[in-house]
Amino acid sequence: MNASAATEIAVASSSHAIKKGRQSNGQKKSMGRQKIAIERIQKEDARQVCFSKRRVGLFKKAHELSVLCGAHLAVLVFSPAKKPYSFGHPSVPQVIERYLTSQSSNNPRLEASRKRKQVLESTLRSKKRSIWNAEVEDLGLADLHKCKDGLERVWAELEAKERLVLEAGIMSYRDDLQYGFNNYGYGVADDQKFHHMMLNSAAPVNMQMPDVPTFTAMPDQQYSDLGYVFLQQ
Amino acid sequence: MNASAATEIAVASSSHAIKKGRQSNGQKKSMGRQKIAIERIQKEDARQVCFSKRRVGLFKKAHELSVLCGAHLAVLVFSPAKKPYSFGHPSVPQVIERYLTSQSSNNPRLEASRKRKQVLESTLRSKKRSIWNAEVEDLGLADLHKCKDGLERVWAELEAKERLVLEAGIMSYRDDLQYGFNNYGYGVADDQKFHHMMLNSAAPVNMQMPDVPTFTAMPDQQYSDLGYVFLQQ
DNA sequence: TAAGCTATTTATAAATG
DNA sequence: TCATTTATAAATAGCTT
Numbered sequence: 001m002n003a004s005a006a007t008e009i010a011v012a013s014s015s016h017a018i019k020k021g022r023q024s025n026g027q028k029k030s031m032g033r034q035k036i037a038i039e040r041i042q043k044e045d046a047r048q049v050c051f052s053k054r055r056v057g058l059f060k061k062a063h064e065l066s067v068l069c070g071a072h073l074a075v076l077v078f079s080p081a082k083k084p085y086s087f088g089h090p091s092v093p094q095v096i097e098r099y100l101t102s103q104s105s106n107n108p109r110l111e112a113s114r115k116r117k118q119v120l121e122s123t124l125r126s127k128k129r130s131i132w133n134a135e136v137e138d139l140g141l142a143d144l145h146k147c148k149d150g151l152e153r154v155w156a157e158l159e160a161k162e163r164l165v166l167e168a169g170i171m172s173y174r175d176d177l178q179y180g181f182n183n184y185g186y187g188v189a190d191d192q193k194f195h196h197m198m199l200n201s202a203a204p205v206n207m208q209m210p211d212v213p214t215f216t217a218m219p220d221q222q223y224s225d226l227g228y229v230f231l232q233q
Numbered sequence: 234m235n236a237s238a239a240t241e242i243a244v245a246s247s248s249h250a251i252k253k254g255r256q257s258n259g260q261k262k263s264m265g266r267q268k269i270a271i272e273r274i275q276k277e278d279a280r281q282v283c284f285s286k287r288r289v290g291l292f293k294k295a296h297e298l299s300v301l302c303g304a305h306l307a308v309l310v311f312s313p314a315k316k317p318y319s320f321g322h323p324s325v326p327q328v329i330e331r332y333l334t335s336q337s338s339n340n341p342r343l344e345a346s347r348k349r350k351q352v353l354e355s356t357l358r359s360k361k362r363s364i365w366n367a368e369v370e371d372l373g374l375a376d377l378h379k380c381k382d383g384l385e386r387v388w389a390e391l392e393a394k395e396r397l398v399l400e401a402g403i404m405s406y407r408d409d410l411q412y413g414f415n416n417y418g419y420g421v422a423d424d425q426k427f428h429h430m431m432l433n434s435a436a437p438v439n440m441q442m443p444d445v446p447t448f449t450a451m452p453d454q455q456y457s458d459l460g461y462v463f464l465q466q
Numbered sequence: 467t468a469a470g471c472t473a474t475t476t477a478t479a480a481a482t483g
Numbered sequence: 484t485c486a487t488t489t490a491t492a493a494a495t496a497g498c499t500t
Contacts, residue, residue, distance in 0.1 A: 029481090029489070029490085030479090030480060030481050030482085030488065030489035030490055030491095031479075031480050031481070031489080031490070031491085032478095032479075032480075032481095032489055032490020032491040032492085033477080033478050033479045033480075033489085033490060033491040033492050033493090034478095034479050034480065034490095034491075034492085035479085035491080035492060035493095036301075036478095036479070036492095038296075038297050038300050038301060039300060039301070040300060040301065040302075040303055041301050041302065045484095046479095047301070047302050047303070048302075049479090050301055050302055050478090050479085051298070051301075051302040051304060052485095053477085053478060053479085054294070054297070054298045054301070054302070054477090054478080055298065055304075057294065057476095057477060057478075058291070058294050058295060058298055060476095060477090061287070061290065061291050061294055061477095061494095062291060062308070063271075064271050064287070065284070065287045065288065065291055065310070067271050067272060067273060068269075068271060068272070068273065068274050068280070068283055068284075068287070069273075069274065069280050069281075069283055069284040069287070069312075069313055070273055070280070070313060071284060071288075071310055071311055071312065071313060072310075072311040073308070073309060073310040073311065074307075074308070074309045075295070075306070075307070075308050075309075076306060076307045076308075076328050076329065076332045077298070077304055077305075077306040078304060078305040078306065078328070078331065078332075078335075079302075079304065080302055080303060080304060084331075084332055084335045084336070086332065092332075095309050095311070096309065096329055096332075096333070098311065098317075099309045099317055099319065099325075099329075100329070102311075102317045103317070262471095262472070262473080262498095263471055263472035263473060263474095263496090263497070263498055263499085264472085264473070264474085264496080264497055264498070265471095265472050265473020265474040265475085265495095265496080265497080265498095266472080266473060266474040266475055266476090266494080266495050266496045266497075267473090267474075267475085267495095267496050267497060268474080268475060268476095268496085269475095269495095269496065279496090279497090282468095282496090282497095283495090283496080285468090286494085286495065286496090287494090287495080290493095290494060290495075293493095293494090294477095294494095
């Protein structure tokens, strides 16, 4: 890498410069890997091809990092065609959960949220005490007003929270965590199957590392170290 | 890769085989990169070093994929020391949001959730109409009972949702999305600074690609294509 | 303890079947 | 649209400081 720096500079950084080539001798020799600039690939088909290859490469790197270092991690990728792909160890939902929690723990905004919640709860509790603990028959018109106001406010809050939670699918996400959805998977019996699923699955593939690694049966060098568990969506 | 396959097989796949070496001529020549098996690294310090190097490599690959293909993606990593690191394009929260939504869209449990929400809303709306649209003075004791019941139920629902949302820090996460928290960052003036932050930040670093890419001023080949924006947590 | 080196291994851009 | 091949670019393991 360093050794080639001078050459790279001389060649100029703008790539996609096509050195179209076939050897003068007519031999169909590959140009081999060409250096490309890290900038959006304009040709759509080339972009799609690049995405497919590099997505696999990225997931492989992520897998290796998780195994070599026992690191918890998640990779979420949306293809140019909007399909979601993911890899996670020990699982995507667990890592997301952990990440969100870690972010909120040192987020001053959360403190503000907690404060607001405390105020709200306190207000509602006092309202609750003053109205709900009384016998209905003992309440007068003023109490009815209070009750209506309270219901209105709480209903609005609930509506907002419902929308927040449900429209984002977070409720569902937490349900998943709780009920173990997404923890199913297919053990990959051999590397051919792995290879096929990695590259060919029409539907996005969800990969997770099991806590106890599965293993592959075939000695193919390229993937013999992999032990994915898949979830075809 | 293919060319060396035969050699690899001959050498045997079990790695960590230490060919400790110094040239017989006394020259301190590096052994160069050695092949390793993808299995947990036992030595803690070696594991930490590997993590540091490969985390940077993984983020770089993710960045390249996002730029080359315009792909939305997020990478969440926890170090062996439990520190969170993340990279996202266009941002981590946006990709997580999109991922969770995409997951829930083909999740039957969400449909159940939506159903429950509709029933609840319908119930509450009818309650709201029947009580709130009336003048308080027109309401009688039965209405007060109804109001109390409604408030009690709605308050309980709200309490549950509040707990769900706030204890998980999800509220905070969505606040972040709404208010743009986490969208602050430091433009990296030069590659040295980038390099330093990538490798040395004691605190976890949050990286995001801005919608309009920033750029680096120095022509260092190694990172001249990068335009990260950082958030030091 | 993080930074840099070097020899390799690994990833992958292009070209092909 | 896919799988292989080729040749090269890029990543990185083990050292050294």
